[in-house]
Amino acid sequence: MDAVLAVAAGNPACSHCGAPISGLPRARERDGYCCEGCYLAAHRHRSLPAGADDGQCALGEALVAALDARERETGLHSKRVACHTLVLARQFTADPQELQQVYLGALLHDIGKIGIPDSILLKEDALTAAEWRVMRTHPEIGHRILAGAPSMTKAAELVLSHEERFDGTGYPRGLAGAAIPLWARLFAVIDTLDAITSDRPYRKGLPFDAARAEIVRQSGRQFDPKAVDAFVAEEIALSEMVELKCGAGPNQAGFSGVQS
Ligand SMILES: [Fe+2]
Numbered sequence: 001m002d003a004v005l006a007v008a009a010g011n012p013a014c015s016h017c018g019a020p021i022s023g024l025p026r027a028r029e030r031d032g033y034c035c036e037g038c039y040l041a042a043h044r045h046r047s048l049p050a051g052a053d054d055g056q057c058a059l060g061e062a063l064v065a066a067l068d069a070r071e072r073e074t075g076l077h078s079k080r081v082a083c084h085t086l087v088l089a090r091q092f093t094a095d096p097q098e099l100q101q102v103y104l105g106a107l108l109h110d111i112g113k114i115g116i117p118d119s120i121l122l123k124e125d126a127l128t129a130a131e132w133r134v135m136r137t138h139p140e141i142g143h144r145i146l147a148g149a150p151s152m153t154k155a156a157e158l159v160l161s162h163e164e165r166f167d168g169t170g171y172p173r174g175l176a177g178a179a180i181p182l183w184a185r186l187f188a189v190i191d192t193l194d195a196i197t198s199d200r201p202y203r204k205g206l207p208f209d210a211a212r213a214e215i216v217r218q219s220g221r222q223f224d225p226k227a228v229d230a231f232v233a234e235e236i237a238l239s240e241m242v243e244l245k246c247g248a249g250p251n252q253a254g255f256s257g258v259q260s
Helices: 036-047 054-070 077-089 096-107 111-115 129-135 138-147 150-161 182-197 208-217 225-233 235-243
Strands: 004-006 026-028
Touching: 036 077, 036 096, 054 077, 054 096, 054 111, 077 096, 077 182, 077 225, 077 235, 096 150, 096 182, 111 138, 138 150, 150 182, 182 208, 182 225, 182 235, 208 225, 208 235, 225 235
Parallel strands: none
Antiparallel strands: 004 026
16 A cells, blocks of 8 residues: 555644644655654654754754755755655664764755855856856855864765765765765765755656656766665655655645645
8 A cells, every 4th residue: 555645534633743734635654744844853753763862953953944044945955855865874874873964964965055145045047157166165164064063073074075976076076986975975866856856946846756767877977876776775765755745835745635
C-alpha cells in the first residue's frame, strides 16, 4: 500500500503541533501534519538518534530563518534538504553527533548569502559576471560564520564544500572526487533533487522521476557515484518526501493533496 496515506477521518489534529488539519488530506506513516514545516520537524526528530542536541538544531533553524527573512524567502528549502540529506547520511553512519553535523551543515549551506549585498542577492535580473564572482563567495563567508564554533567544525566543512562538483568543476576550491567531504557529496545530490522538483517563477516543479533520471545521468560527472547509489537506495522514501512537499505553507502542492 502507498505509504502516503489519507489522514484518517476523526483524527484531524497535526501529529506535531496539535493544530487542526481540516482540509489537508495527506500524511505519512499514519500521522497527519498541518504543514510541511511540522512534517519536517517530526522527520528531523525521528532521523536524529538520541544523543543529538535538539537545542543546537533549533539554533541552526533560527539562524537559517534569519537568512530566509533577508532573502524574503518563505519556503522550506533549507529544512527540506537538511532532512533529505540525513536520509542518505544514515546509510554511512549512525553516530548522533556526526548526523547532527550533517543536518546543521545542510540546513545552513547557504548561510553565507547573508553577507552578499542586497543589490546582488535580491536582484531579479540575471547577474553579471562580476556579480557572480561576488555571489560565489558565499560558501567561504558561510564557513567563516560557522568555523569559529568548535561544535560546528564538520558542519562548516559541508558549508564550504556544498558548491563543489565531483568532476572538479565546482567552487570555491575546485575540489574533485574524494577530496570533497562525503557529506557535501551527498548534499549535492539532494540539492539538485529539490531544485528540479520545486516550482520556479518560469516553470512548475518536475516530478521525482525527472529528477532521478538527471541525477543518475550525472553520476561520475557532477555527482559521486557512491552518493547516487545512496540516493537510488532511498528512492522510495525520498519520492514520498517530494510528494509531501509544499511551496510556502498549508494548502499547497503535496499538502493540498489530491488523494491518490
Ligand atoms: Fe549555495
